[in-house]
Amino acid sequence: MSRGATIKDVAELAGVSPTTVSHALNGKGRIEPATRERVQDAARKLNYRPSRAARSLRTQRTGTLAFLVPKFEGASPEARYDLLLGRSPRVMRLLAGARRVSGVHGVSDYSARSAKLGGDGWVLVGDAATFLDPVFSTGVFLAMATGERAARAIDRALHSRGRVDAGDFASYQRQANRMYARFRKFVYNFYDPVFFEAFTTPHPPEGMRAAIVTTLAGGVERVSPMMWLWTRLMFAGVAIDRWTRKWRTPARASAS
Numbered sequence: 266m267s268r269g270a271t272i273k274d275v276a277e278l279a280g281v282s283p284t285t286v287s288h289a290l291n292g293k294g295r296i297e298p299a300t301r302e303r304v305q306d307a308a309r310k311l312n313y314r315p316s317r318a319a320r321s322l323r324t325q326r327t328g329t330l331a332f333l334v335p336k337f338e339g340a341s342p343e344a345r346y347d348l349l350l351g352r353s354p355r356v357m358r359l360l361a362g363a364r365r366v367s368g369v370h371g372v373s374d375y376s377a378r379s380a381k382l383g384g385d386g387w388v389l390v391g392d393a394a395t396f397l398d399p400v401f402s403t404g405v406f407l408a409m410a411t412g413e414r415a416a417r418a419i420d421r422a423l424h425s426r427g428r429v430d431a432g433d434f435a436s437y438q439r440q441a442n443r444m445y446a447r448f449r450k451f452v453y454n455f456y457d458p459v460f461f462e463a464f465t466t467p468h469p470p471e472g473m474r475a476a477i478v479t480t481l482a483g484g485v486e487r488v489s490p491m492m493w494l495w496t497r498l499m500f501a502g503v504a505i506d507r508w509t510r511k512w513r514t515p516a517r518a519s520a521s
């Protein structure tokens with residue numbers, strides 16, 4: 266597997282220590298101009314990119330500024346960022362002298378999912394495998410459920426062959442993805458007003474209430490036929506309601 270050049274590779278090529286490379290590239294310390302040039306040259310040749318994640322771990326600072334807002338205003342992410350900054354003299358004061366070193370990005374979904382959950386000698390569980398929006402508090406349950414399953418897969422493989430390969434996690438990956446998918450459906454729909462209304466109905470049919478409570482309490486591993494049916498009915502009802510509302514809205518708008 267190919268890997269990017271590290272600070273040690275640059276140091277070796279330039280004939281200096283990693284600390285000198287760090288100082289030369291970050292404009293710190295007292296470095297001879299010729300040494301700095303040699304380091305920059307080596308970094309260019311090796312296409313060396315300092316890892317921002319590694320730097321954050323070492324300095325304990327991310328250098329990232331984030332705003333949490335209910336709604337974005339402004340044409341571009343940069344314009345939105347400037348607008349928000351302009352509204353906060355306190356943040357402006359904190360940023361006095363700071364230099365913007367990257368683009369402005371927006372995130373509206375905290376979910377993350379790893380495409381592959383296991384390989385030769387490694388496996389991902391819990392948040393490392395997938396993180397769902399915290400609204401239904403699924404994190405600890407999924408961490409435990411995936412952890413137990415991955416441990417079982419490892420145990421089986423070690424007992425039978427004395428090592429663990431990607432193929433040993435195929436079944437684990439299928440099971441984990443099925444659990445995530447069941448929760449994800451609720452999480453994504455939660456932000457849809459039509460679903461939300463159905464979800465918060467004060468007097469839902471008992472079967473539907475039981476199916477939802479069971480799912481959200483972690484009952485996503487073995488789904489009974491009744492639970493499956495009621496959940497399906499709920500999502501079908503929401504889909505029909507959504508479609509009906511969409512269909513009615515333009516008619517109302519053109520009539521007014």
Ligand SMILES: Cc1cc2nc3c(=O)[nH]c(=O)nc-3n(C[C@H](O)[C@H](O)[C@H](O)COP(=O)(O)OP(=O)(O)OC[C@H]3O[C@@H](n4cnc5c(N)ncnc54)[C@H](O)[C@@H]3O)c2cc1C
Nearest residue numbers: 390391392393394396399401402403404405406407408409
């Ligand atoms: C503020 C907050 C509130 C939450 N509330 C809830 C809730 O109410 N209910 C719920 O279900 N979930 C909740 N969650 C989510 C839940 O905490 C996580 O989904 C869950 O802890 C994931 O478990 P994990 O074992 O995958 O990861 P973690 O619990 O993050 O454990 C990973 C561990 O690995 C360690 N580690 C990391 N890197 C290294 C390394 N290189 N070497 C050695 N160790 C390392 C970390 O220090 C950590 O102890 C919440 C999360 C947050 C942040």
